[in-house]
Amino acid sequence: MNLAFKDIRFNLLRFLLTAVGVGFLMMSSMGMVGLYRGIVADALLVIERIGADLWIVQGGRQGPFSEGSAVSSTMDRRAEGLAGVAGTRRFVQFSQQFTAHGRQMRAAITGLDFPKDDGRWIPLIRGGPIANGHYEAVADAGIGLDIGDRIHLGQDDYTIVGLTRGMVDASGDGLLFVTINDAVAIAQRRTSEEVLLARRGAAPASANRSSVPQDSKISAVLVSLAPAADMEAVRRNVLAWGDANVLSKAEQRSLLLDQRLWRLRLQILAFTSVLLVVTGIVVSLIIYMLTMEKLHQIAMLKLIGADNSVIVGMIAQQAFLIGAAGLLSGLALSQAVFPFFPRRVLIEAPDVAALAAAVAVICGFASLLGISRALKVRAQDVLS
């Protein structure tokens, strides 16, 4: 006879409420880890998907994902001439706020080097890729735009021709893909005040410049290597120019994770640890209280001659069932709730497995607390 199951079935509502309570704690822990994973995935999204082997960036700088970077608008042609280079694309990305449907929207404008890059690498959920050199855009659904929408950026109107989902920059702003020439045009838009100041010669920028200090709006040149190319040789050649730095995909990834997002990662991981400790304390208390409730019955079991294994089994099984039910309800809640969160919460199987292992340890510890109390109960306590 499985006493743990019998007790749970008899007190089903209490068990379910306990499991849901623990589930909310699990959901919070999963959410924190998922938020961390989501931020990392979002930050790496462009680097991973855009398909560049090397990033040529402004000399002495670490590239557009770490700090400001501007390279010559013709640097892609220089790179094309290097041995081992199969192709190059210019890259630009910047955040832009604009009004559409009567409300303020925010997007990370990302330039596609059309026609070399028509954005076929972008996963579309509706519509199609950019087909014309100007005034077309592919938008992430998170921005709030739809196919056919027209938006005013810079001096021009753009039509949304395709929609993606989950394509965001490291800040969580949805990506809005336009051709690189359009992106440069949008970036060079100046306010009337800027123009006025430039004409008077009072502004730091000259009349034909924007307030952005660099001449070029191109942030980087993406290099695709030939299959047998020597990456190090290409890197040496680029560095020899003197006005450019070169970063591999791994270096870009490392820059993002270990520098730009380092504090955020640490903060989220620290908070996740705190949540796990809280979960541990709460689950331990629940198991301990459930054991305390049963002390009289445990004394009775001892009186009728039950071995300690029967009592230990009952407490441990209940602890692990609460843990398992909490984990499952936490997973279900996560699936139901997190899609509505503004930033991506990425629940990955290894993280769930790690959380399950943590829950197992917590339940084991909680069981030990309950068991140590139960084993102190004497059979004669049934008379008290």
Add this chain to the structure above:
Amino acid sequence: MTPPPVLSLRGVERVYRSGDTEVRALNGVSVDIRRGEVVGILGPSGSGKSTLLLIAGLLEPPSAGEVMIDGRLVSRPGAQLDQLRRFRRRHIGFIFQKANLIPFLTAVENVALALEIDDVPAREARRYAAHLLAGLDLGHRLHNHPARLSGGEQQRVAVARALANEPSLMLADEPTAALDSVRGRQVLALFREIADLRQAAVAVVTHDQRALDLFDRTIVLTDGRLSEAAPEKPVVTN
């Protein structure tokens, strides 16, 4: 021929110490209870009745003296009673003032649990538990949880649980205290029947003077001493 005692207490003493204070709960008590015998243990509060039951039930060791059950010396000063759980569940059945049923188990499960703990297969345990309960007029209450049973029914389930492993010794501590006089007498009559039919030795601690006629004899404890013992009736074994 007089059957051998199922329970034999020899010079049992029990002393509780609290700091410098010493309380002698039992003082040199010697009692034999034989098969088929129902013995009432009487005495005022604090006379040592419950302590006697704890020591006879192997729940506490005596401070001095010996406890023999079924001819085997099982407890003496310093005895490790936790190691006697198996012996206890096979030889001793307990009934208390409160039925002490497991609330999340049905009547039949409460009884079957005592058997399953003794490694009886689940199906067989349930069948025998149902048989025992039917024998106590609880055949229609097998699948009810304790909360749905009356006090008398709960006590009968407790009796069935105590009987499940066919113990040779039944120890009851105020089993009728929570019952009305009719139900109380029914339960004591049940003990009489158990002693007669199963040849178990039954010791009942009680204050209930109305049930004295159902006992073969009574022993009276005063201040931890056996102050009076009615003469034993001849017990006939089947």
